[in-house]
Amino acid sequence: MAATNIEVWQQATVVETVAVATNIQRIVLAPTSPKRAEPGSHLDLFVTIDGERHKRSYSVVDSTADGSRVAISVLQAPTSRGGSIFMHAVQPGDTLEITQPLQNFPLRVGAPSYVLLAGGIGVTAIVNMARVLKNLGANYTLVYAARSRERMAYLPELLALHGDRLRVHIDDEGTQLSVAELVGSVDPHAELYMCGPIRLMDAVRRAWRERELNYPNLRFETFGNSGWYDPEEFIVRVPRLGVEARVPAGRSMLEALEDAGVEMMFDCRKGECGLCEVKVLALEGAIDHRDVFYSERQQHAAAKMCCCVSRAVTSPTGLQADAARGPAIVTIAVS
Amino acid sequence: MTIIQTKSSTTNKVLNYPLNAWYVAAWDHEVTRKLISRTVADKPLAIYRAEDGRPVALADACWHRLAPLSQGKLLAKDEIQCPYHGIVYNSAGRCVSMPAQETINPSATVPSYPVVERHRFLWVWLGDATLANPDTIPDMHQMDHPEWAGDGLTIPVTCNYQLVLDNLMDLTHEEFVHGSSIGQAELSESDFEVTHDDTTVTVSRWMHNIDAPPFWLKNMRDKFPGFTGKVDRWQIIHFEAPSTINIDVGVAKAGTGAPEGDRSQGVNGYVMNTITPETARSAHYFWAFMRNYRLESQLITSQLRAGVSGVFKEDEDMLLAQQTAIDANPDYEFYNLNIDAGGLWVRRLIERMLEAEGRTVSAGRTGRVRDAD
Incomplete structure (x- = not known):
């Protein structure tokens, strides 16, 4: 019973869509039965692919306090299974069938320090956590890695809000993230929350184990949608x-x-x-x-x-x- | 002229409880390396101490099949093992071992609630953890202050917690419920004064030049052997939202200046009460009687605890009878008297907390009754 995993389905109206990075669309939804979205929460929704309904999960990037507006962000990947193409086509006024926020990635309040690690579109799971930690006055570092700057959603907002606590790594600017350095410098009592491509998360998991850090302090969420290889038939x-x-x-x-x-x-x-x-x-x-x-x-x-x-x-x-x-x-x- | 429609005081018979609040889950001495199960605000908790002494409150249901963790085993450090399939969690509620597989499901967690040990109690926060500020724990410093001595107990009451608050905010019932110990007619005859702010309500009552009822006569004689004569008696009821009431009580030799602040010719106690909703129709009522005289006497501590315990048994019987009558008369409402001013401010403050949380004010008739315990 990890907090909220009971799917409560409802209608939501799309109230805003805006591109926030290359191939990344921010979609703001107004659900009929609002519920506050905790940091780390996601929602499931139905997309239509070739006339069939399919369930997809998206992290809640931010929401109003009462949950009457919930924002998600969707990357249209070149290897999309069709869901992200559908989501990029939605327009204000459309309705979607969505769940109330679900929680598999809860942020624990009270850790001595935190590292939040976002890889690419994984930032969607991290934005809300970072904001809450800032509001709590927690000791945190936000690490955001991506291949190029134009693929980084919410970068200006994160820079403005988190200032020196944000460390940015961009491959094509020559500032690649070194997982070894990151994990090597983590405070042994810190909790690390990460969301990103599986290669990144595998590397962090391996480094975490090699350093013999407390494994339950490594928190991650994967929607199972990235692999070591591009998907092929x-x-x-x-x-x-x-x-x-x-x-x-x-x-x-x-x-x-x-x-x-x-x-x-x-x-x-x-x-x-x-x-x-x-x-x-x-x-x-x-x-x-x-x-x-x-x-x-x-x-x-x-x-x-x-x-x-x-x-x-x-x-x-x-x-x-x-x-x-x-x-x-x-x-x-x-x- | 503008007529402003103000909201009338609702008088819910079964009041809901706020979640963004600190509630006492247990006495400090109850929290040990032996697991206990306790329901607070309809959430069953497994409560224990880690090896280093830190208190822990986890949801009392394993992530996997909801088996009660409180029936499991405490392992080394801060770990607890589910009694059913051996899944192990740490004090943060994170799974640290899944015996049947080589990895740990990253979703496997149980809620771990913020806890603080203070004033001899374990306080737990069941609402939004990002709002859990220990500075908002009610002031019950008399519980473990060198200038105060005493002890208390827990009463499992089978009524909505608000009925206990009502009971404590209006002490005119003492004349009728506690006639043999602390009750006297002057309680109803004397004036009282009510003040409030955003989180507190205070009801003050002074009775001048009266006979001390049996309980207070005994206390006076503990401090002033052989005392006879009239006293000035006070009851200053301090409520702190949502459910803590500390009552400054005492008597002093009549006319020696107690109302003006000189209590040296009297005896002073604090009735510490904090009421934790268990379900809509049951509560854990934690209380203690603390005094600031004859601190060395363990005999007096035991006598006062036994005496107040007897008094509170009379309240418990009345509250149970009242809850039974409430449930048996669903079509009848509560009506209010002038003496309910303190209790109604309490309700108003709690209703505001509930509204801020977006929760209903009435717990309605859906609340579960207490399991036999």
Whole structure:
């Protein structure tokens, strides 16, 4: 029972849409049953892709005190599964079906110090936390890393609000984030909250463990939507059921199996709970584990995978040159 | 002429409780390395001390299947293990071990509530943690101040917490409920004065040149052996929102200047009361009687605790009877008397807190009754 995980669905009217960075749209919603959004909260909403409704999760970037206005921000990724294309098309006056704010990433009040780490669009989960910590007079550092300045949503606002507490790292300006330095300099009693690409979060997790810092003080949220490799189309086979399905780049393996009529067990659909685990019987290619359920040892063994987020790729190197050999094929057993 | 419509004092029979407030969850001595379960504001809590002595209050339900953590085990440091599948949490409510898998689900947390140990009590904040400022804990400094001695107990009352506040804000009931100890007719006959600000209400009553009722005669004789004669008696009731009432009480030899500030010829006690809503129809009533004379006498401490305990048993019986009658007469309203001025200011301040939180003023008839305990 991590605070609020009961989905209360409601209508919301889009009251404002504005570009806040390259390919990032800020969308302000007016829900019919407002509820205050705690720092770290997100909401689920339904997007329509090819006429079908699909659920997506977006962090609440900010909200009014009474929750009557809630802002999210959506990155339209080149590898979008279709949800972000839908979200970029919404206009003021449109209505969306959304949940009241949900909470899987609560900010604890009372830690001796904090590091907030935002990578790219992950900043959406961090903006509200940073504001609350500032209001509390907490000892915090906000670290914001991205590939280029024009991709950084809310940078001017964050600079204005957090001043010296904000450290900005931008790859193409030569100020890349060094995870080793960041984790190496963290106060041993600090809590670190992060949201960003899985490569960044994996690197921080590894450095955190290497430094033998208290693991529960490392807080992160992943919606399971980034991997080590770009998503590509692959084939999944379930011999026992005689099923062979194509998993397009914009669709998850779990969705593809459901589409093929396989009755699947699942819960979180974001790589945390492990319920959608399938056994890997054979593999042509490699597995791009995108979950946080398996340990590194288990991921390396590649005997199982969380089909809600993890994918097959043609080459363990991820090099495009190898992709010419055709789609990866993963043969699995389901429960 | 402009007529301004002011809101009339609502007199809810079952008042809701604010969440953005410090409530006492336990006495300091109750919080140990042995887990206890206690419900505060309808939230079941698992309460314990970490190895280093820090108090902890977690939601008493495991993230996984809601098994009560209070039936689990305390491990090293600040850790607690669920009795069902062995999931371990730290004092921040973060999962630190999931026995059946190699990793920890990052969502696995239980709420850990802000707690502060002060005035011999463990205070807990169940509302918005970003607003939990320990400076707003009610002043009950007499509880552990070198110039005061005494002790108290907890009464599990089966009524809405507001009924206890009503009871303490108007002491004219003493004549009728506590006739053998502290009651006397002069309580109803004397004037009282009410003042308030944003968070406090004070009701003061002085009774001049009266006979000391049995409880006070005994106390006078503890300090002034063989005392006889008239006294001046005072009751100064201090309410601090949302549910703490400290009552400055005492008597002094009549005409020796107590009303003007010289209490040297009298005995002075503080009845410390803080009432924690448990459910809409039950509360934990923490009280103590503190005195500032004969500090060395543990005998007097025990006698006063037993004496006040007997008095409060009479209140408890009345409050239970009142709650039963309230629930049996849903169509009848409360009406107010002049003597309720203090209690109505209390309600007004609590209603403001509820409105600020966007919560309903009435807990209605939906509240759960107390589980047998």
